[in-house]
Amino acid sequence: MSQGSGGHGGSPADAGASSPAAGSAVPASSDPRNDGPRPVTGASFHEMWRELLPIGRHPASGGYRRHAWTGADAECREWFRAQARSRGLTYEVDRNGNQWAWLGDPGAGDAVVTGSHLDSVPDGGAFDGPLGVVSSFAALDELRGRGARFTRPLGIVNFGDEEGARFGLACAGSRLTAGQLTAEQAHRLTDSEGISLPQAMEAAGYDPEAIGADPERLARIGAFVELHVEQGRALDLSGDRVGVASAIWPHGRWRFDFRGEANHAGTTRLVDRRDPMLPYAETVLAARREAELAGAVATFGKISVEPNGVNAIPSLVRGWLDSRGPDQDSLDTVVGGIEKAAREYADAHGIDLDVVRESFTPVIEFDHALRDELARVLETANGRPEVPVLGTGAGHDAGILSGSVPTAMLFVRNPTGVSHSPAEFAAEDDCVAGVGALAAVLEGLACR
Incomplete structure (x- = not known):
């Protein structure tokens, strides 16, 4: 500190x-x-x-x-x-x-x-x-x-x-x-x-x-x-x-865990990769789109990567979503839309996804x-x-x-x-x- x-x-x-x-x-x-x-x-x-x-x-x-x-x-x-x-x-x-x-x-x-x-x-x-x-x-x-x-x-x-x-x-x-x-x-x-x-x-x-x-x-x-x-x-x-x-x-925080497979960044062909960073990145963009449509706000402001090496494909990308809306319906809409998009992106890349709500205030x-x-x-x-x-x-x-x-x-x-x-x-x-x-x-x- x-x-x-x-x-x-x-x-x-x-x-x-x-x-x-x-x-x-x-x-x-x-x-x-x-x-x-x-x-x-x-x-x-x-x-x-x-x-x-x-x-x-x-x-x-x-x-x-x-x-x-x-x-x-x-x-x-x-x-x-x-x-x-x-x-x-x-x-x-x-x-x-x-x-x-x-x-x-x-x-x-x-x-x-x-x-x-x-x-x-x-x-x-x-x-x-x-x-x-x-x-x-x-x-x-x-x-x-x-x-x-x-x-x-x-x-x-x-x-x-x-x-x-x-x-x-x-x-x-x-x-x-x-x-x-x-x-x-x-x-x-x-x-x-x-x-x-x-x-x-x-x-x-x-x-x-x-x-x-x-x-x-x-x-x-x-x-x-x-x-x-x-x-x-x-x-x-x-x-x-x-x-x-x-x-x-109303507002809350959700944790998105994208789990893939660690591998060498220089020797693994793109088609052979299970890279969790890709669906995570697509989910960040989806959050912005969903928030704009719902009249709410959504932010991925914190991320943790394992093993976090420059020359390593990640095995885990963990991102935290903060979302807030003027009413409960708009918040439910934006968070639901983000999770739906994240699961579709994860499936497309062969990635496992867990979503955990860590806090919520109505x-x-x-x-x-x-x-x-x-x-x-x-x-x-x-x-x-x-x-x-x-x-x-x-x-x-x-x-x-x-x-x-x-x-x-x-x-x-x-x-x-x-x-x-x-x-x-x-x-x-x-x-x-x-x-x-x-x-x-x-x-x-x-x-x-």
Whole structure:
């Protein structure tokens, strides 16, 4: 695991190595249509952002490698603990490795919780996850600065292993907490080096035997609000800095195992080959066609080849499909079409094929009452008649928790629309507007 000790400057405008104008800041927005609720200075936000920015940043790619239960992950966790302690908050780690910081007594129940995650995809951007965690502490600072009086407990959370970059299952920390991932299933997860999740947790100083559903903790929560950088350009196109999420598209991950016969690349005639790379390549193209026809998205973004030699015909090509659709029918159509095409290509080349669904999340409609409350609070704070409400194809911890507690999400504008890449971006004034929006929401929920 390479970890950058350097980094860009301390502001979000500097965070992406490939941001617009080759690393220059996106100009501050002057669009008056959504200037955000009560102006905030963002001083604590910028200070925290500077501290967090270098952790896990790869010097060559400019992206982040903050994978679960690694050294970079440990540094992020220590950063979270320090933020909690410096504010006099009660700090705890739950049985699944999720970190919590509490203002007030969480045992009192009906708590308002906010936060996100600090881990990343391989060479991911600076904003996906960390923006929500940093903004949560900054929003609390803003409310304290106003002298706000809290009538409900307030919690800030860092969910572990949200991206699933190391063990292949997204939102592992929140899935375990919500009982959507059993301890037995979690113990079977391994990384690319064969290290199991329990082994990784134990090496990081956590007890893997304690993991599992945590209904008592969820029962404390009356509402969960997650702020996240938008993973798309809807807000940029509408000219708004902040929006409210409506729903998360149904989505899942499927593993396609194409099994052929290893052989010499230089001596085996083409007609004598059982090369699994050929049907795999044809399936990748089929995925694009099927997604376009269904109005969905489908991506083969990860591949494993055995024996993985330049002069060897593969014996196994394993590819992972990520597919998402605006509704269940469109998702079923695109995945079914891809699998049908893959089996036809495999048969034509004499290749065996296994398809395994590794994870799946149905469409998630965020709690309508909470969503409407967020919109009302922001409309009142902004003095605007409406706040943009938009769906998303990206999965989030808020979506996992939605089956157990009322959840909602805020999105902050991303002018590039790029995510899971060093080019992921948000302008400074938009980040500060997000802090203001979250502060207004938390004030409306926890201080009334």
